[in-house]
Amino acid sequence: MDKRERMEALVRLLNEYNYYYYTLGEPKVPDEEYDALYDELVRLERETGIVLPDSPTQKVGAELSGQFPEHRHRVPLLSLDKTTTEAGLRSWAERVERLWAEANAARAAQGLSPLPAPVYVLEPKFDGLTVVLTYEDGRLTKAATRGNGEVGEMIFETVKVIPSVPLSIPERRGVFEFQGEAIMPRSRLLRYNEESPVKLANTRNGVAGALRNLDTREVRRRGVDVFFYHVNYASDRPFRSHREMIAFMREMRLKVTPYSEAFTDLEALLRAIREKEAERAALDYDIDGLVIKLDDLATREALGATAKAPRWAIAWKFPAVEATTRLVDVVWNVGRTGVVTPQAVLEPVEVGGVVVRHATLNNIEDIERKGLRFALGRLVRLRRSNDVIPQILGPAEAAEADPAHEIVPPAACPACGTPLEREGPFFYCPNTLSCPPQLIRQIVHFAQRDAMDIEGLSEKTAAQFVEAGLVRDVADLYALTAEALLVLPRFGAKKADNLLAAIERSKAVPLDRFLFALGIHGVGKETARRLAEHFGSFDAVFGATFEALQAVPGVGEVVAESIVHFFRAPHVRETLEKLFARGVRPQPVAKEPEPGDRPLAGLTFVLTGTLETLSREEATALIESLGGRVAGSVSRNTDYVVAGEKPGSKRARAEALGIPILEGEAALRALIEARRQGDGSGDRR
Template sequence: MSAGDALDLDGTIAARAAELRRLIEYHAERYYVRDAPEIPDADYDALFQELQAIEGAHPELATADSPTQRVIGAVLEGLEPVRHSVPMLSINTETDTTASGAEKFDARVRKALGLGEADPPVAYCAELKFDGLAINLRYERGELVRAATRGDGETGEDVTHTVRTIASVPKRLKGVDAAVLEVRGEVFMRLDDFAALNERQRKLIESGAKNEKVFVNPRNAAAGVVRQLDARNAARRPLSFFAYGLGAVEGWDVPATQNGVLDAFDAIGLPASPLHERVLGAAGLVAFHEAIAARRASLPYEIDGVVYKVDDRALQERLGFKSREPRWAVAQKYPAQERTTRLNDIGIQVGRTGKLTPVAKLEPVFVGGTTVSNATLHNLFEVRRKGVRVGDDVIVRRAGDVIPEVVGRVSKPRPGYVPNFRMPGACPVCASAVVREKGGVDHRCTGGLFCPAQRKFAILHFAGRRALDIEGLGEKIVDQLVDTGLVKSLPDLYALSSQTLQSLERMGEKSADNLVANIAASRKTTLARFLYGLGIRHVGETTAKDLARHFGNLERLRRADLPQLLDVPDVGPIVAESVHAFFAEEHNQAVIDGLLGAGFEWPESEGAAEAVPLAFAGKTFVLTGTLPTLTREAAKEMIESLGGKVAGSVSKKTDWVVAGAEAGSKLDKAQALGVAVIDEAGLLALLGRSAD
């Protein structure tokens, strides 16, 4: 390489370093000050590590104001600045998520302490790395006098007014009368509280409320709440707090170890994470990292790694600090759960129940420990809310075994007009009509009995105990029948022979004979069971019985229009439209004709008999407790056979409560409302049957 080439290379590297500093400053301001990040943590970390690498290879390019040399942060306008008595520094992040990440930290500590191979292992305090907002709590004589954010490490923001609304932050410490005790910790939002908050935010937005938003993640939701100017807003949004360290201390007996400090916090009323432990050497760090990784998906809050600290505080003093971080601590991350990539296209996936889900076709990206090329967009309304369009850079999230999803788009101008995504009018699998129910968010294929995507589910539902009750036709058999092409539609079941079934894996002659016999026996059923077995959306067992009772036979129901369907007791517009749409599809009618041609039959008088007002017509029963001889299902069928209804809860409209052994709150409510209560013998007497 010539001298000129070297100068050009150095110029290119210097320009890249300057660009990295600009990008890091911009994204840090979006994250720490505005609580509105545009890129995931992993992308920010990648920028930071690239700058560190350049400055490490070219020390002359490192500047005093470089983000690698200081803590980034600023005071939000409207909040009072607070000068920290002891700086709140960050700690180094080890992005190597394998065992070697912990081993490298242990090796650095041992080298700095002058320890050889023969020396005993170093003891560490292993903790969780919470994804929240760092806070300094200042207690004077045991009373909370101020809470401040980290800010730039030297100066933070006074957020006492909002932190006082956090239930887990004590206003008074137990048994502490120290002149000063500053406690450092993390304010965060539990995952269940975050989900509930965003659900409330969505409802506010849908109702037309202005200046409301759905939060991207719990960290930004927590930070946004803490940095509210109005404490009343913070009080309405639940936050939690864990203590993990100390700032200025005057007059408090500080324990000799980090683990001891955490235990002392609990004793004086400050919550510390229960998931911390004393471990020995690199092996102990690796074991902790792996154990928490296995539990990460089930934790009630978000973490993005673990933190290792030399346990002995005297050794911490010996190791000291370098520029912006301590030498005695490190954070080791887990595989990133969020990354940025390009949205190449949006496809459609048809689920086993007919739901159409938009699927993001992505430029492959490594996230959550695996390479992701597809991610769910949930439904059309989520696509609109997130504002994503083909060609956008989007944020992809994959947590544990959860299906990857697109969280949102990276905010930047598009090169030109890109049309909004629209749901198709016809199913991409079977070409049946696609519908969306009024007030609903999901689009569905109407070809339930015909659509290949729904075939297995349709067969399993049809064969279920409460439908045609075909014993032996379980999931594994259905998988083989469909995958081999032996069954493409419900009528194909009735053409199966024992010899054909024996060709399936693990299907012997006796099992095949029994299944053929059970399929044949299912032809003799009731109209209600047959209707329920068709899997018409919103038609459960009770509605199927209502339809059978009202129309009397299948042909009248198949020809019914919407007004006629709405005449059925307890059938509203949504159910009526669903039934009408089902029978309007020619292929559904073809499947029904095929089943009838296979020899299905039910009592001709079934509908007419049910249509006659009987003793229990219009009467409502509630079953509770265990009856001496009748199962809950048998009692329900007896009641419904005479026109009665069985409800799940007691109200003033309930006519009888049938109570058995260990009847609970339903019996209490019936007695309070004055509803008639009978036992099994009383029910049988009403039915005109004996108890033999």
């Protein structure tokens, strides 16, 4: 056996031992034997100058340089709806079963087999950092944080040194994205805080800091581990159920979630939730709740998702942790919309492993309702809701004898001095044009990735612009010059050029993102998207009547009135005129097709290979705009497979299942035309 062969054998053997030791927790050999083999591999790598791609020696930490680039997930990672009560869970389960029944009725009408009865899977909701790992042809090639669900940070160099993360998996073909939670064990947090002069507040901060640290040795020092619970993307491997995904990840030698149990009975599920909640304190890792999800993937697909969360899953959040501390002061802050809200300043107190210094008070009526109007200086009861947001519940029982002062709302804006106005329980500053905090937050909102996407325009930079008098409304961003930027502190030529280039790129912005960027009260990303799709152009939205706006799905009286009021405001019209004069051009989108122009309604397509003129995204958009749906894998529910050049295994699977194959883009367009004509030639069944 030559040195290369010996190295390959050692890598296979040591990775096997690592799997049993770090993932299964079952050491196969004594430490001394492992160390001897490891040292031999290190020596051979030094002698030959060869380091194999999946060598365990590459998991030793080292210092890095540079920052973390962005990574776009192949499939967006949605958030979960939440409940804290049995009633909330029962309501969710009833909704799931109703949607399941409706889906089965629709399938029966189409002659399709029914979806199986709902099976609920219960798993822990880890309190760490969500990570997504990409393996291509068996090799770990990317690792990223969740980010905003669509784009995260690349943290490959730190993730690859986590002992339980394999650098390669047994499946050598295809692309896989695995979703998991990186955690720091509680025992390692205690040890770390005993040894380190800088203490960590909790395990979540510990793991997030380690994976974003430029020194990868911190990953080992903090004992970072990963539990995997979802296959986010699989290029050529369809799954039927969540349990099948878990089994596959276990086969791939990934460390899967330590608890995953299926239930058909809701009462048994609730009993298990109570049991797991009682066992929480004994775990060596933090969980802030449990996740309940449907097992069958076809049912998940049928139920779909809202803009933010899947309908087939819900998070059960554990009760909040409480403590007592003193209310030292109340400060009033100005938000982006001008609302002036109170924030409590507290004597620092530890609540659930986190030191809390501030708490939410919401508004003056909230203060009065909780009996806090004359509680300044007294002891109060504090709750850290869902392990995250601190809020004051009311005075503590022992507070009566304490000296106290009244919480008095300010008469003028704490930022600009403008007299405040009151609307119900809220005070607000009417100076929307030049109140600095409002303007700064408007700029940040306007520039964010989901809006105008002006990279590099942070809150600090926005504050610089406002303080220097360079920006008095968002339109002034498009009048900035390099000369004006270079006189600002910490603004070099490269930073100025990059920011100006980003501002220039943002001028051609999709209509939905432009509407969201304007900050219209009640118009979030989803409503902006619906407005853009319904009206097609900015002029149509701008000129829409109250009645026309109400015709948009999801737009009620309050939001419609808000939009009309917004566009009538003189300062808004002035800002819009300046934006357009300076080159901002919201890009129109295709209007929603009329009900009669949905020839692909009810059909499911799968795309494979390269089409003649359409990209994968363009083909998907075309099909969806005409009422069809595009799935990622072939199943018996697939109606057509559209095959371009160099199709993958999806074509072979379609042939095996007898699913019609459309040969290229021309065949797809022919099907669309045939179904438009209603001659039936496009019907599969």
